[in-house]
Structures are given as structure tokens and as C-alpha cells.
Amino acid sequence: MTRTPVNVTVTGAAGQIGYALLFRIASGQLLGPDVPVALRLLEIPQGLKAAEGTAMELDDCAFPLLRGIDISDDPNVAFEGANVALLVGARPRTKGMERGDLLEANGGIFKPQGKAINDHAADDIKVLVVGNPANTNALIAQAAAPDVPAERFTAMTRLDHNRALSQLAKKTGVQVSEIKKLTIWGNHSATQYPDVFHAEVAGKNAAEVVNDEQWLADTFIPTVAKRGAAIIEARGASSAASAANAAIDHVHTWVNGTDTGDWTSAGVVSDGSYGVPEGLISSFPVTAKDGRFEIVQGLDINEFSRTRIDTSVQELEEEREAVRGLGLI
Ligand SMILES: NC(=O)C1=CN([C@@H]2O[C@H](COP(=O)(O)OP(=O)(O)OC[C@H]3O[C@@H](n4cnc5c(N)ncnc54)[C@H](O)[C@@H]3O)[C@@H](O)[C@H]2O)C=CC1
Numbered sequence: 318m319t320r321t322p323v324n325v326t327v328t329g330a331a332g333q334i335g336y337a338l339l340f341r342i343a344s345g346q347l348l349g350p351d352v353p354v355a356l357r358l359l360e361i362p363q364g365l366k367a368a369e370g371t372a373m374e375l376d377d378c379a380f381p382l383l384r385g386i387d388i389s390d391d392p393n394v395a396f397e398g399a400n401v402a403l404l405v406g407a408r409p410r411t412k413g414m415e416r417g418d419l420l421e422a423n424g425g426i427f428k429p430q431g432k433a434i435n436d437h438a439a440d441d442i443k444v445l446v447v448g449n450p451a452n453t454n455a456l457i458a459q460a461a462a463p464d465v466p467a468e469r470f471t472a473m474t475r476l477d478h479n480r481a482l483s484q485l486a487k488k489t490g491v492q493v494s495e496i497k498k499l500t501i502w503g504n505h506s507a508t509q510y511p512d513v514f515h516a517e518v519a520g521k522n523a524a525e526v527v528n529d530e531q532w533l534a535d536t537f538i539p540t541v542a543k544r545g546a547a548i549i550e551a552r553g554a555s556s557a558a559s560a561a562n563a564a565i566d567h568v569h570t571w572v573n574g575t576d577t578g579d580w581t582s583a584g585v586v587s588d589g590s591y592g593v594p595e596g597l598i599s600s601f602p603v604t605a606k607d608g609r610f611e612i613v614q615g616l617d618i619n620e621f622s623r624t625r626i627d628t629s630v631q632e633l634e635e636e637r638e639a640v641r642g643l644g645l646i
């Protein structure tokens with residue numbers, strides 16, 4: 318195989334999502350079975366030793382597609398020549414921390430990383446922000462990278478999308494593969510809105526198949542939106558393998574495209590579609606083609622959906638105002 322390896326930078330490489338993610342990237346599941354990859358792992362100094370241990374294990378897998386592993390605690394080194402960047406490492410909320418403190422702490426991570434991407438990444442860089450609060454962290458990184466097209470910064474809502482697919486499949490008694498055109502709107506937070514009104518279940522309108530608005534409002538939406546908290550409660554740790562899986566799905570779709578007649582959900586920069594203020598990184602229904610996400614246009618938004626989309630978008634606006642106030646964007 319003579320193809321030049323694709324440089325994939327992963328931050329927070331020694332964390333639990335990193336551990337579930339790196340082996341799948343190296344095995345070819347991120348970009349495809351014939352695309353060699355070179356991994357660049359970014360950690361904070363305290364995480365370097367564990368990242369080295371993971372790199373030893375990656376070596377021990379003898380993945381034919383893996384063309385190198387570099388580890389650094391310097392963003393300027395880790396993003397050098399990066400074609401794909403998965404920004405996983407973030408500052409978790411700790412006891413007594415207000416949302417403003419969390420945004421500020423993450424600003425200290427995502428602003429310099431955005432600048433390092435701006436200054437060192439390859440021209441075709443694609444960025445997925447996983448670390449929470451993902452949408453606003455993506456906005457901070459994007460603002461620090463004025464030379465990179467804004468649409469290259471995305472935030473992960475694919476885990477929410479996959480959670481919604483699974484819940485709807487269970488309710489309607491079909492395989493997940495028979496569900497199409499589901500949408501997550503808004504923020505990757507408890508205000509997100511999983512929308513089935515345009516979705517199809519085995520070719521039929523999902524809302525009509527379910528035919529139970531109360532189930533949508535009282536069971537489906539809160540189950541999907543609060544699934545992260547339910548996993549933490551059950552596992553004693555946050556979603557890791559499913560988050561890594563969603564990151565793989567997001568980038569794979571971005572690079573390889575969506576299936577005809579279907580779409581997915583991703584946090585992408587708003588162009589004002591559906592009344593979402595321009596510039597916010599909000600989840601939308603998106604298709605992907607030729608390495609670009611496009612927001613699906615022309616969907617009718619009913620009253621039930623409108624109020625829920627607006628609530629989540631308002632939260633995104635408040636987060637944007639907060640980071641603006643902190644001078645982070
Ligand atoms: N968007 C989504 O759907 C989801 C997002 N998440 C978020 O993903 C993030 C990571 O989760 P886990 O891997 O479980 O956390 P973790 O705490 O196990 O790992 C985070 C890693 O990031 C590293 N790190 C911290 N600051 C860094 C920096 N400035 N540069 C490089 N590395 C840095 C830490 O040393 C640690 O190894 C969290 O913010 C979590 O809330 C988790 C699940 C789903």
C-alpha cells in the first residue's frame with residue numbers, strides 16, 4: 318500500500334473514550350479499510366505515561382494500517398499536519414463548579430487548541446469536538462482558527478442520534494437499519510430535541526407509526542436527552558465505548574457520505590436555517606457528500622418541534638454570550 322497516511326490527532330488520548338477510540342481508528346474503522354493512518358496523541362503532562370501505555374498496546378495489535386504513533390503534550394506538535402482532529406480531552410465539571418466556571422476552564426483548553434489547528438493543521442483539516450460542553454467548545458476552537466473554514470469545526474451529537482434510533486426501534490419493533498431521517502436538534506445537553514416527525518420506520522412516517530404524542534413527550538425525548546446521566550448512574554462512569562463509536566460514525570459519515578434517502582445529525586455551524594442564529598454550532602439534520610456536511614433544507618417544523626428546538630437553541634445562545642463575555646470568542 319503506497320497511499321500517504323492520514324494524520325489523525327486525538328486529544329485526551331489517555332482517557333476512557335480515547336481508550337475505546339484509538340484501536341478502532343487504527344484498525345481502519347474511522348476512514349475505511351484501505352486508508353493508512355498516523356496517530357498523534359495529545360495529553361496533558363500527567364496523562365502522557367498512560368498514553369504511552371496505550372501506544373504500546375496499539376503496537377501490540379500490529380494493525381496493518383497504522384503508520385505511526387506520536388505522543389505530545391504540546392498542541393503545536395500534536396496538530397502538525399493533522400487531517401482529522403478528534404477533540405476529546407476536556408475539563409469535566411467538578412463539585413461546586415458553575416456552568417460559567419466550566420466554560421472558562423474549557424476555554425483554556427479549546428482556545429489554544431483552535432489556534433494550534435489554525436497554525437499547524439493540514440489545509441483539509443476536519444475537526445470533531447467530543448469534549449463537553451461540545452457545541453460551545455467547538456465554537457471556541459473555531460473562533461481561534463480564523464484561517465480554517467468555519468464549517469470544518471463540528472460537535473458530536475451522533476451519540477444522541479444513535480440513542481434515539483435505538484429507542485425508536487425498540488418502541489416500533491423494527492431493526493435500527495429500518496429507521497431513517499431521525500434528527501437531533503440543538504445542543505448536546507439535556508435540552509436537545511430528538512425529532513421523529515420526519516423520520517421513517519420501515520418506510521412509514523415514524524410519528525404516525527408511534528401515534529402517541531405523550532410517549533414522545535414523556536418517555537422518548539427525556540430518555541434520549543438524559544441518557545448520558547443514566548449511563549453515569551448505572552456504570553459509575555460516563556459513556557465511553559458508545560461515545561467512541563459515535564465519533565467513529567460521525568467522521569466516517571463526514572468523509573464517506575450519507576446513504577441515499579437518509580440523513581444523520583451533527584453539530585454544524587448554522588447558516589440561519591430553521592431560525593437558528595447564524596454562527597451557532599447547533600445540531601441539525603445533515604447529509605454528507607464529497608467531504609462536506611449540508612444542512613437538510615425545507616422541512617416543515619410543527620409547533621411541538623418548534624418550541625423544543627427554540628429552547629435548546631436559546632441555551633446555545635446563552636452559552637455563546639457567556640463565552641463572549643469571558644473573551645473566549
Ligand atoms: N459529545 C458527546 O456525545 C459526549 C461527550 N463526552 C465528553 O467527552 C469528554 C471526555 O470523556 P472521557 O474520555 O470519558 O473523560 P476522561 O476524563 O476519561 O478523559 C479525558 C482525558 O482528557 C485529558 N485532557 C484533559 N485536558 C486536556 C488537554 N488540555 N489536552 C489534552 N488532553 C487533555 C485528560 O488527561 C484525560 O486523560 C468529556 O468532556 C465528556 O463529557 C462524553 C460522552 C459523550
Ligand SMILES: O=C([O-])CC(=O)C(=O)O
Nearest residue numbers: 449476544545546555556
Ligand atoms: O455528560 C457526559 O459527560 C456524558 C455525555 O455527554 C453523554 O453521555 O452524552
